[in-house]
Amino acid sequence: MSENLSKQQTSADEITLRELFALIWRGKWIILVVTFCFAVGSIFHSLSLPNIYAAEATLAPTEESQGGGGVGDMGGQLGGLASLAGIRVGQGRVTPAALALEILKSRAFIADFVNRRDIKVDLFAVSDWNELTGELTYNESVFDLATETWVRGVEHPRQPEPSDWEVVRAFRDVFSVQPDDQTGLVTLKVQHRSPIVAKQWVGWLVEDLNNKMRQRDIDEAKRSLEYISREMSNVQLQSTQQIYSNLMERQTQTIMLANIRPEYIYTVVDPAIVPEQRESPKRTLIVVIGTLLGGFLSLLLVLITYLFRHVD
Template structure:
């Protein structure tokens, strides 16, 4: 015959469980109250440390610009030629391709590349301002350098590092540091591109954004012009070697498209990106969020203190 629990016994077990929970909660609060001094002390130390850290961290300013992709210089013409004379052009060994390439995506990848960044740092001579700035004085608009890294009076690097690193930072180190402060994003819906730079000096951040826009336009322009010139030389050789009238017609049209590309590049400074919203000198800092750091530091200290009190109590028990 199976064992059954009467209703009275069930009520007793339930009441005992409730009382046990109440006892556990009372015990928990009593333990925390007994360790209130430890909790307050640890929380206070973490709060002071968080405030000190927040005040020690320098202000970082962020300047950004919004850009729109410029019109394709030769996409329409090459696309039309590809549809009309693609077969004939292939007989001459010329691949028209799709014509309308994603130059915006290519420009963004070039902008973030190691080669472009290294050339940008070298051409504008910004290595000390990138790697050795200590703080920025808002009243005089001057930046000071860390004397343990760079001697600004003698323009020499004095940092102490172990081989293979040298006192003067390499372009690999500079690229890693520059990648941390540069952000490039593209809105897939609107096609707009945002370029932003973070720095301790708001004026430096604005200047670098402007330089980046000018340089990427210039680099992409030079790439297309050089490619168009090489293509023109090749096409002219193909014209001399063929006697087929239709193929010569296609090649002449291709030469014309390359000439349009060169002309388009020469007359436009904003070759790849047109500035919609230019960079400005930010008046407010971007980071650190000092209030948030203080709140999180205090909260972390309180949680750690409660954990220490509970662990110590149960270990003793």
């Protein structure tokens, strides 16, 4: 008895499987048409997307930027007086290299970089890049080249010209920093429709970051020197004067090294080059996913239609 029931169940399963294949065969034209439409649509969609190129550079922190050779070495000998002089010492402090990375990603640095380098138009208004001539095409509904004015349509309180807040958001979308905690190396990447612009921006970022940190340390060293000079006039002990002299020597050395080293905080290990291959879009992947999605939806459509027709 149980064997008969088992055979009947197997037979029912076989019939169901046959019906499924028969159903797919009957709806083959729907499946083919829908899948074909999705494939063609994904092709057109992928072709409508602009090419985005990515330029990147690999940076290594200099020895001084990791805490060596700087004020940190004096912490054990001059801790108290160095703190009075306005010099940061102590264990667990943030290294100049780590601080530089945070400054690089900060809103203030990005806004200043875009405005000072005058790249706001290239950030917001570029619509295309000519591979043959290397020329950029700008969206006239965003920026009018003839009058050099912003004409984009925005709602209040925004203005036609992007604000610093918009600048930071837009730049962070095309800019990334990837530090390697094990090696200390940093990969700096910029994406743009023009590979030439992408490469140029990477170089400018490294240059401006080094200049920013250099000027910051020079200004701090000068303030320390002014303070130490005032304090030395009030000190009578020979040993204390010697400590102050050592502090002044160290700050003078900081200013000298900052002025003679172009790569002050980070040195370029692998400089950015003009990329010849686009970063995105992945057109083949888009077409494959679109075609598979069309095939799945067409099968689902055929099955749902069958169920509605045979519902009791």
